[in-house]
Amino acid sequence: MMESEDVLNRQETLAKSGKYLFMEPKTQLAKILKTSIYNFLQKLILCAHDREILYDDVFSKQFFTFIKAMSSSNIRAIRHTAVIFAIKILTTLVIVYNKVINEGIYSEEENGVAEQDVLNVRKQDINALRLQDNKVTLMRVECIQEVSIWIKYFPKIFITQLQAINYLHKLITDMSKDVRYAALETFEALVKTPNILAILKVTLSDFSETIGKRFYDVDTKVSVKAIDIFTVFVKQDNSLISPRRFKLLINLVFDKCYPIGEAAAKFLLHYLQINEENEHMILVQLAKFSIK
Structure with a gap:
């Protein structure tokens, strides 16, 4: 048939x-x-x-x-x-x-x-x-994809004037793990674009707080994606990471969940590569972190 x-x-x-x-x-x-x-x-x-x-x-x-x-x-x-x-x-x-x-x-x-x-x-x-109908996960994922297109075309209009970015902010804490992951994945793609990141900086502290709470998400994939976003922050502008959040990420290097520990280790490596002058100092810093 x-x-x-x-x-x-x-x-x-x-x-x-x-x-x-x-x-x-x-x-x-x-x-x-x-x-x-x-x-x-x-x-x-x-x-x-x-x-x-x-x-x-x-x-x-x-x-x-x-x-x-x-x-x-x-x-x-x-x-x-x-x-x-x-x-x-x-x-x-x-x-x-x-x-x-x-x-x-x-x-x-x-x-x-x-x-x-x-x-x-x-x-x-x-x-x-x-837009926030909790009964249809697929609809919310499609909405996330379309919002990202709008923002990429006209970031000033859709972030500053129409505040479409608020949809992503809300959906990062959605009840569906697929929606949370899609929202984080889209946000990661946006902050990788320098001109969009520059516009987002005004509200980035709120986003950082919300994303940081996903480090211990019930879904490991969501937790890893949240950590990956902070790795992007390091590459773009490490001043976006507060000392408290940095300390938490260092602790995650030793997490019992391997994917989370691996993602946190990648974050730490990029941070040290950017902030330390040579490989010797990177090793010294790694040793200090390991005995704290």
């Missing part, structure tokens, strides 16, 4: 379990449908912009009203689909805004008033679309 037929035959089971097709990532049919729908939405927005109807009263009002109506549905599957549609649409609008700037229609400083107004409005729409 074809896989698509198998999925359709399980519709009743999916309905009883509260799941729906977009929550079935392991089926090839679901992947194909999701990709096709996302591509359609992207092409629709890009085409509307090229035809200069993206901001008119007819297309914009009707199209986004439809997404809002989905988000108000009593059917959970439709509400969640609306969230995914909304974040994918905003990603496409970010691409449109970037295209406008690159074509020289507006400079980034001038901001392209129409485009940025649309970004602001759509961002507010997403705030109201139950």
Whole structure:
């Protein structure tokens, strides 16, 4: 039997379990449908912009009203689909805004008033679309991925003005280990980019505190990723690490969990390589740490 037929035959089971097709990532049919729908939405927005109807009263009002109506549905599957549609649409609008700037229609400083107004409005729409629904892990992971795209395109807008980075901050302590890991992984990628790190420094102390609490996460993979982020801090700017946090990381070198100890040891090695003048002094410092 074809896989698509198998999925359709399980519709009743999916309905009883509260799941729906977009929550079935392991089926090839679901992947194909999701990709096709996302591509359609992207092409629709890009085409509307090229035809200069993206901001008119007819297309914009009707199209986004439809997404809002989905988000108000009593059917959970439709509400969640609306969230995914909304974040994918905003990603496409970010691409449109970037295209406008690159074509020289507006400079980034001038901001392209129409485009940025649309970004602001759509961002507010997403705030109201139950982004933090605790019942759908996959949805939150997809949201994390899209937020990272927005920030990479326009860090000042999405970090400073629209504060999209707050989503990551909240999801670092999510009840799902997969969501926590995805949030930490995305944050690690962002702080590896110097211009994004420079913008983040204003709120980095709060992030450092939250990430530091993941050192002893119930999931080892999450703990290791949290330590890896502090290793990135060392490489970028070791002043971002407080003495208290540094001492805690040194203690983790001797942790009974090997992956955690290994990650902490890598942190220490990078720290010493940056702060000590020669290999002899690195060995001296390692000896001092080992007898404390």
